[in-house]
Amino acid sequence: MSDEMGNNRVHENGSDQDQSYVVDIYPLSNYYFGSKDAIPFKDETLADRLLRMKSNYVVHGLRTCVEAVILVELFKHPHLLLLQIRNSIFKLPGGRLRPGESDIDGLKRKLTRKLSLNGDGNEIGWEVGECLGMWWKPDFETLLFxxxxxNVKQPKECTKLFLVKLPVSRKFIVPKNLKLLAVPLCQIHENHKTYGPIIPGVPQLLSKFAFNIIDS
Amino acid sequence: MSDEMGNNRVHENGSDQDQSYVVDIYPLSNYYFGSKDAIPFKDETLADRLLRMKSNYVVHGLRTCVEAVILVELFKHPHLLLLQIRNSIFKLPGGRLRPGESDIDGLKRKLTRKLSLNGDGNEIGWEVGECLGMWWKPDFETLLFxxxxxNVKQPKECTKLFLVKLPVSRKFIVPKNLKLLAVPLCQIHENHKTYGPIIPGVPQLLSKFAFNIIDS
Incomplete structure (x- = not known):
């Protein structure tokens, strides 16, 4: 973040010392939203899913999932971009890495798949920033920690959250079977009932940052 | 953390890419514990405390509290050092800054007051690392976020958490009316009932770090 430390429009939420971090965020109205064909989901029973996870583990070992924390501004408050599946589950944009794929490459591929036109030559790309946190699944059936x-020697899955910084404007193209939502941090914080195990902790993971709201 | 990136004894918990962070932690048995005279607490009613906070705000404005996240190893798992007051409340070591005092200076002063011999000339000092998170009190009576x-323009108090790295060995001298405890991260995580609003989020704030357990 050091290239942004000189920024002089720091929101009052910010720490003003050496160790502060400043993140520029832009109004939701700066972005454009379109849709594209639905992407297929692996529609399967819980038992089938478990079986698939287990056989994948035997072949590839620890599975890594990468997810993006993407922010926009609305009503002077940071909002997190979430994808909603079938009007129920909320997810951070992202997904599982292919065997051998790097975190950054995999996250960019997943973000393009879920938030952009695939293979668009004019793709601006994604600016993947620092890792904010990691969650571990010690066993196939267990919770995330x-x-x-x-005493857990061989975790089965690791989920890594990365801060992804948006440019001043961009076009989001979302598959028709997903909904892209901007949810205020104050609604997400500790709301495990609605947002599951990982998302409710995102406001804490972001709390060291000062948000520089640029309303152009 | 860049000076530690070259460390080659990374615990398997670690990410092995550019953005990983490695923190060395040492066994609890490396440290020595002694006690010193009790430190006075401001023994007052809740109403008196509120009144004191309000008059302090009028004079000094936003109050800043700095707290330390200090880790040791026990049973191969990171443990967080917590102070317990009157066999009930748990607190991270730290306290409120004096007007004009910097975060780092204030935290070092508070750590010496609560965990070392005061004014010991041989004091090794405290290595205050990065800010892990910040919590805001929008009003005197409200919760922390x-x-x-x-719509909160004038927060009343800000609490900042800093990672404080221990040397391979040191002596802790704790006031007689405080208890110093090493609590496993797995016991703290989301345990709001026992540990209040801030401490249960510490495992998440630390989750991006790889702990390099050095058992000498």
């Missing part, structure tokens, strides 16, 4: 629980 | 809630 933000640490490797004691 | 890891963001500035919408």
């Amino acid at each position: 933000p640490y490797l629980p004691p | 890891p963001y500035l809630p919408p």
Whole structure:
């Protein structure tokens, strides 16, 4: 973030010392939204899914999932971009890495798949910033933890959250079977009932940042 | 953390890419514990405390509280150092800044007051690392939030958490009316009932770090 430290329009939410971090965020109205064909979901039973996870683990080992924390401004408050599936589950944009794929490459591929036109030559690209947090699944059936629980030697899945910084404007093209929503941080914080195990902690992971709201 | 990136004894909990962070932690048994005279607490009613906070705000404005996240290893799992007051409340070591005092200076002063011999000339000092998170109190009576809630222009208190890295060994000297405890991250995570609003989020704030457990 050091290239942004000189920024002089720091929101009052900010720390003003050496260790502060400043993130520029832009109004939701700066962005354009379109849709594209639905992407297929693996429609399967819980038992089938478990079986698939187990056989994948045997072949590829620890599975890594990468997810993006993307912010826009609305009513002077940071909003997090979330995808909603079938009017129920909320997810951060992202997904699982292919075997051998790097975190950054995989996240860019997933973001393009879910938020842009595929293979668009004019793609501006995605600016993947720092890793904000990691969650571990010690076993196939268990919950996620933000640490490797004691005595767990071979975790089955790791989910990494990355801050992805948006340019001043861009076009989002979202598959028809997904809904892209901007949800205020104050609605997400500790709201496990609606947002599951990982998303409610995002406001804490972002709390060290000063948001520089640029209303052009 | 860049000076530690070259470390080659990374715990398997770690990410192995550019953006990983490595923190060395040492066994609890490396440290020595002694006690010193009790430190006075401001023993007052809730109403008196509120009154004091309000008059302080009028004179000094936003109050800043700095707290330390200090880790040791026990049973191969990171443990957080917490102070317990009167066998009930748990707190991270730290406290409120004096007017004009910097975060780092204030935190070092508070850590010495609560965890070392005061004015010990041989004091090794405290290595204050990055800010992990910030919590805001929008009003005197309200809860803490890891963001500035919408429409709050003048927050009353800000609490900042800093990672403080321990040397391979040191002596902790704790006031007799405080208890110093090492609590496993897995016990703290989301345990709001026991640990209040801030501490249960510490495992998430630390989750991006790889802990390099050095058992000498």
